[in-house]
Amino acid sequence: MKEREFNLLDEPWIKVLRPDLQMDTLSLQDVMLHGQDYKDLGGENALQNFAVLRLLIAVAYTIFSRVDENGEKDDLATIDDLEDAKDAAIGRWSALWNNKQFPEKPVLDYFKEHHDEFWLFDPVRPFGQVPEAKRGTEYEAAKLIGDISESNNKIRIFANRSGLKKRVVSYGEAARWLLFVNAFDDTSGKAKQKGLPSPGAGWVGKLGMIQGVGKNLFETILLNCTFLKDGTQKWGEEASPNWEHLPKPDERTEIPVPDNLAGLLTLQSRRLLLKRNHGNVTGYYLLGGDFFSNNGHDGAFNEQMTVWNQPKSKDLKKNVFHPQRNLLEKQMWRDFGNYFIATEANKSNRHLPGVVRWIRTLDNEEFDEDKPIQFKTIALQYGDKDFFINDFSSDTLTIYSTLLDEEEYAIQYEINAQIEKCQKAANAINWLINNLEIAGGGDTEKKTNKGAEIFYQKIDAPFRTWLLRFHGPVLQNPDSVRKLYEEWERSARNIALDIAREAENNASTQAYLGRIAGKEGNKQFYSLPKADYLFRGNLFKIYPKVGDEK
Structure with missing residues (x-):
């Protein structure tokens, strides 16, 4: 050799x-x-x-x-x-x-x-x-x-x-x-x-x-x-x-x-x-x-x-x-x-x-x-x-x-703020889906991350497309930049609502009727209408209807 x-x-x-x-x-x-x-x-x-x-x-x-x-x-x-x-x-x-x-x-x-x-x-x-x-x-x-x-x-x-x-x-x-x-x-x-x-x-x-x-x-x-x-x-x-x-x-x-x-x-x-x-x-x-x-x-x-x-x-x-x-x-x-x-x-x-x-x-x-x-x-x-x-x-x-560019720090910071809002929206959807499961008879101790996973899967491509719109003359026009933020918030909110609607449509009859569940001393009432009401309130705090067409 x-x-x-x-x-x-x-x-x-x-x-x-x-x-x-x-x-x-x-x-x-x-x-x-x-x-x-x-x-x-x-x-x-x-x-x-x-x-x-x-x-x-x-x-x-x-x-x-x-x-x-x-x-x-x-x-x-x-x-x-x-x-x-x-x-x-x-x-x-x-x-x-x-x-x-x-x-x-x-x-x-x-x-x-x-x-x-x-x-x-x-x-x-x-x-x-x-x-x-x-x-x-x-x-x-x-x-x-x-x-x-x-x-x-x-x-x-x-x-x-x-x-x-x-x-x-x-x-x-x-x-x-x-x-x-x-x-x-x-x-x-x-x-x-x-x-x-x-x-x-x-x-x-x-x-x-x-x-x-x-x-x-x-x-x-x-x-x-x-x-x-x-x-x-x-x-x-x-x-x-x-x-x-x-x-x-x-x-x-x-x-x-x-x-x-x-x-x-x-x-x-x-x-x-x-x-x-x-x-x-x-x-x-x-x-x-x-x-x-x-x-x-x-x-x-x-x-x-x-x-x-x-x-x-x-x-x-x-x-x-x-x-x-x-x-x-x-x-x-x-x-x-x-x-x-x-x-x-x-x-x-x-x-x-x-x-x-x-x-x-x-x-x-x-x-x-x-x-x-x-x-x-x-x-x-x-x-x-x-x-x-x-x-x-x-x-x-x-x-x-x-x-x-360091000069674009304000825009970078706002993009990051929108990503943090996405995390809050993902948490809200996750909370909704877990509560629907409990309302339908599921174990209060068994929580999943399914809702967040679905949300991030749905917004992945739209967010990447949105990010590519930050260039050229847009960066020099504060009104154009502001409209981009508003457009994304509407889009993210609508995607979250669509996921919630589908989850609720697939929920069991028991989830609509609701049930009392939880450990002794921490029991509460779970139902689809209650979960939907609280979810929407939370979501619209994250994404207010600012800038929507009347």
């Missing part, structure tokens, strides 16, 4: 989606040179695509933070003056964006110089791996495959693969899952040395993942390539991707937060080593890797692709920002404030995702205000203290970039 095999620059391993929605598999070099010809990544799932995207961003940043679009050396990290650094970073990005593809010479020059750092199998520096990981926990291929993530002692009954397909994977697929495991590995792996701290789940698995989405893969890579940290600051270090360094052999190592985008995107959360046999990967070895504090003020704010949360606590030491995982069942627009509003009454210290702040900075430079921009989020749910991956989902939101 060859000691060196499968160079990621030359061999096809990255799955990409063509504009006709057919799939191709490309080498890393071809993706960087031809990303403009492809719609998106097309790997096995959204989590894997996110891990691969972070690698592609790291490659782009490493190359073009050091040289300009012509390949001339001009490292952004060496510019001392902040304003000069900002101008150079935005100018560099704009030149690439206007070129509509990554220029060939700088990419080929870099890959020629660093070709030997991209061997998937190498006795000294296998890409993304550590030879010393061989002393770690040994797993079969079924645990490597993120679609099933099947451990040695827990067989997935309804796995989407079986037989040989679970026992071996090709080198190309293994490379994709290698990035996935490093990013999202659970906490089931055991330390080989006693007394070491737990690094927790893989760093990316701790995030509320968010990215910008372009009209092609090149644009997506570049939108998320934050040459300025949070769109406003210089990175503190020169680009330092993991492949340019010899692998770290030590286990579970606490490190400072990398202050360069490439180092952060290629953080080795795990020490891994793939097992191969006759052209296939049959499993891998794993040890815990690098980790750091997830406190934003300790440096974690350097992470650009996450939502942040600051839980309220009387203990000031606990009242800190940390990454906030997205919720599986929650549409992206329902968290509009956390993604897009920098300040808010009584919450002036909110910290927005770095990619959003970067795109906001670019909005004044490059984006056509008549073309919308899309963001994508991924929600990941672990089970039992992050001991295994339970489920994941993804969502997108399209808005016009002008809506991100």
